[in-house]
Amino acid sequence: MAFLVAITLLWAFSFSLIGVYLAGQVDPWFSVLIRVLLAALVFLPFLSFRGASVTTITRLMLIGAIQLGIMYGFYYHAFLYLTVPEVLLFTVMTPLYVTLVNDLLDQRFRINFLLCALVATAGAAAIRYDGIDSGFIRGFFIVQAANLCFATGQVLYKRMASQFELPQHQVFGWFFIGASLVACASFALFGNLEMLPATAQQWVILIYLGVVASGLGFFAWNKGATQVDVGTLAIMNNLLIPAGILVNLLIWNREADLLRLTLGGAIILLALPLNHWLLRRQT
Numbered sequence: 001m002a003f004l005v006a007i008t009l010l011w012a013f014s015f016s017l018i019g020v021y022l023a024g025q026v027d028p029w030f031s032v033l034i035r036v037l038l039a040a041l042v043f044l045p046f047l048s049f050r051g052a053s054v055t056t057i058t059r060l061m062l063i064g065a066i067q068l069g070i071m072y073g074f075y076y077h078a079f080l081y082l083t084v085p086e087v088l089l090f091t092v093m094t095p096l097y098v099t100l101v102n103d104l105l106d107q108r109f110r111i112n113f114l115l116c117a118l119v120a121t122a123g124a125a126a127i128r129y130d131g132i133d134s135g136f137i138r139g140f141f142i143v144q145a146a147n148l149c150f151a152t153g154q155v156l157y158k159r160m161a162s163q164f165e166l167p168q169h170q171v172f173g174w175f176f177i178g179a180s181l182v183a184c185a186s187f188a189l190f191g192n193l194e195m196l197p198a199t200a201q202q203w204v205i206l207i208y209l210g211v212v213a214s215g216l217g218f219f220a221w222n223k224g225a226t227q228v229d230v231g232t233l234a235i236m237n238n239l240l241i242p243a244g245i246l247v248n249l250l251i252w253n254r255e256a257d258l259l260r261l262t263l264g265g266a267i268i269l270l271a272l273p274l275n276h277w278l279l280r281r282q283t
Contacts, residue, residue: 003224004236007217012243014213015084016252017205023079026202027195029187031209032072036183038210039068039218040176047173051166059160060171061178067153068175068218069182074146081135081142084252088244090143092121095234097151102230105155112278116271117234123267126260154225154233161226172219231275238268 022031078087095117103109157175164171197203225233242265 003220004228004233005239007221007224008236008239008243010217011213011240012247014209015088015240015244016248017209018076019079019084019087019248020252021202021205023076025195026197026206027187027192028076028080029073029183029191030196031076031206032069033180033183033187033191034206035072035210035214036068036176036179038207039215040173040180042211042215043169043173043176043219046169048166048170052171052174053165056160056164056171057174059156060174061181063153063156063160064175064178065182066149067157068179068214069186071146071149071153072179072183073186074142074149078139078142078146081139084248085245086136086139087143088241088248090140091147091241092238093144094147094151094237095120097148098155098234098237099230101148101152101155102159105159112231112275116231116275116278119271119274120235120238120268123238123264123269123271126264126267151237154222154237155230157222158225158230158233161222168223169219172222175218175222176215229275231278235268235271235275239265242268 018031022028075087078090082090096114099114099117103114161168197206224236228236
């Protein structure tokens with residue numbers, strides 16, 4: 001749980017950094033490429049080429065390709081059509097994707113996880129913003145595609161973590177290698193060489209996002225995902241919304257409805273004890 005809370009606070013800054021300093025200024029495919037390559041470099045020194053089975057390596061690369069490589073492709077493009085608060089708001093469906101993907105893999109339906117995800121979603125939906133532009137529909141579906149990739153990766157990683165032959169930090173590099181393969185192919189096919197970073201500030205932000213937000217962040221988040229139940233994991237996904245909007249408001253002076261932000265955050269927090277209560281009843 002501590003890992004998830006810490007990374008929620010860390011990632012709260014990432015949304016605004018991308019939306020304010022990179023979106024529309026730096027080619028999104030290049031941003032994705034640099035971010036995942038730097039993240040991969042963080043874990044290369046720990047990567048063990050012996051002891052991990054081919055199955056583990058292949059699955060980790062596939063999860064990285066989905067949760068990071070493909071997800072980032074959608075995620076960065078969403079900022080071309082939506083504001084930072086809108087992107088955050090449209091991630092409200094992530095908890096539902098987490099629970100539904102998990103239930104799909106289990107081939108059963110667990111109402112307690114879905115109920116908690118719905119409560120968290122209701123809390124996030126209470127945070128509304130006006131001024132949605134003509135790119136609303138396109139941006140909405142782009143964010144949903146990113147949400148589905150992020151949720152699928154979390155569930156798959158959580159389910160296979162117990163099968164690792166080595167400590168997580170010794171195999172997690174394969175996760176970023178899988179994402180890097182997707183990012184390299186995407187930039188080669190769709191990248192715009194005329195929109196490379198032009199300022200030192202943009203390079204510093206990309207380095208921070210790659211090394212800290214992605215490298216350390218995704219490792220800690222996925223490790224935290226293995227230590228909580230699926231219901232708590234789904235709820236923690238939506239805590240990013242009020243945290244990200246609050247950072248955007250306080251630092252970049254974006255307009256926000258503080259009453260709705262407070263109300264939505266409170267509803268999301270209420271979903272946590274509800275989830276634990278339902279689990280106790282179930283056992």
